[in-house]
Amino acid sequence: MLKNELQHLFSLEGVRMVIVIDSEGRVADEMGASNIRGEQLAAVVAFVMAESRAMATRLGQEQISMVFVEFRDLALISVPLRSGYFLVVITQVGANVGQVSYEMKKHQDIISSFL
């Protein structure tokens, strides 16, 4: 179940939100912070991923492995899934970003299989 996979990521230390979005910025599923509006976040993250893809293309790459955006109070990690979907995790300060990104990549294929 997709929910179970998201739950696993959400249970990691410092994770505030887990969300799966498509390339158009629509939310496929989400879990976490009630004070973050998933639809709005999805639209913005889709924009970030589109610009990142443009950069990757310019560098001769068709694939993005990961996009990591760090702010003072939180960080956003996004990895591509199958069929143009993205898995996005929001972490708070102090989270083990290395572990979170490792778990995201580890569960990429499983989550993709549910889409």
Added chain:
Amino acid sequence: MTGSLPAGFFVGEMQAPFKWILIHAARFQGMILVHAPDGEGHVLVRKGSPMGCSFRRGKDELKGEAAYRHILTFPVVDLSIYRYTSEEMEEATRHLMESGSICPSSDTIPMIQPGRADSVSPHTTREGEPASVNAPGAGGVPPLPRRNLPSRDAAGESTEDAAEEAPVVLPSGLDLEDLAYLLLGRILRLPGVQAVSIFGRGKSVLSIGNMELDSLVVLAEDMLHAAREISSVMRTGSFVHLTLQIPSGKVIVAPYFNEYLCILTSPGVNLGQIRKILKEIPDMADEGREVA
């Protein structure tokens, strides 16, 4: 500037506004070769001051202050930097005086000016007068590969605006030269780092490394703007950095005072080392960094 100028010691190449390089050249003495969209020339520099200058534009050769002013009109030029010893500086200065390429405003130049320093003359070779402005020394210097530099018009700047470009404003007590060299040098020396660029408003200000980053900074800025939009939907605090990871490497974008750094790396780079250096950049509570 004509004549057999000393070859000097090749320090490196970069792309930057000429004023920028002078800010970084407070302890430098030597020759800087300039490649601009409409020609190329030389500037002899001592401790951050232009001592003499020439610039060949088609058949015309600008000398002295006229050449220097012309170089300043370009927002960005390609630069090749050659360090001179004291003896080489003396020799170069003699050639400057002989060719009438001294910058009159320089207070380090002996007050002997055999020719008009700001003369503009069609480039004609006379007997006994070396004509080349391309080779600073008898040994010659390999020409720089031409790049598609932004023209003044394309950059949306008038000649006067570019010439009157505002100086870099620094926080009090901060030495830009030391900071820039320390940070960029440290980043570039890290294993896996291929190139580093300082950019702002879609233009590369300074680019160092093995790869051309000028064409990437526009895309980097687009990524940056998209990332900063995240702050419009949640409370994020100030922007720290963005890393795009692709199979062939990483692109890192981070604030650098009022501008941004773009770092291109191979896949195996140690991101922790880069982040450690980025965190040493003094925090600036200005609009360029605060996005919350």
